[in-house]
Amino acid sequence: MLSSTPKNRKRRVRKKTTKLDQWSIPETSSKKSRKAKSPTETYQKLHAQIGAIESFLEKRHLADAKRLQMRQQNILPPPDRKRKARSARSMTLAEKRRYNATRNLNGFKFLLLFCLACGIAWWLIFSGI
Numbered sequence: 001m002l003s004s005t006p007k008n009r010k011r012r013v014r015k016k017t018t019k020l021d022q023w024s025i026p027e028t029s030s031k032k033s034r035k036a037k038s039p040t041e042t043y044q045k046l047h048a049q050i051g052a053i054e055s056f057l058e059k060r061h062l063a064d065a066k067r068l069q070m071r072q073q074n075i076l077p078p079p080d081r082k083r084k085a086r087s088a089r090s091m092t093l094a095e096k097r098r099y100n101a102t103r104n105l106n107g108f109k110f111l112l113l114f115c116l117a118c119g120i121a122w123w124l125i126f127s128g129i
Contacts, residue, residue: 070077091099
């Protein structure tokens, strides 16, 4: 329960990526083996990406305009959505395990010291000093 040594736990094996990083430049030899894309296919893909970006920006602009209009009408607008800061603050399982182990140990020490203090107080009261 209060062991200070870590137990033999099966560690999680992280997934090893064999592919190149998404942002790295691919090798020139791999380009030769791939088929050349047609210009219309490239055009359609770029057009779709531009359309997605434009719609995102338009929605953002409309939300900002609506928020400004609500403030002008003295209506409290809904709060902004939080970014994913919560995931950055969350602890890993190993950190949680270490944190809980130290908390349990400190709690046990506090309980022992509290019982000792109560025992000394009881002894002083009933001993007549």
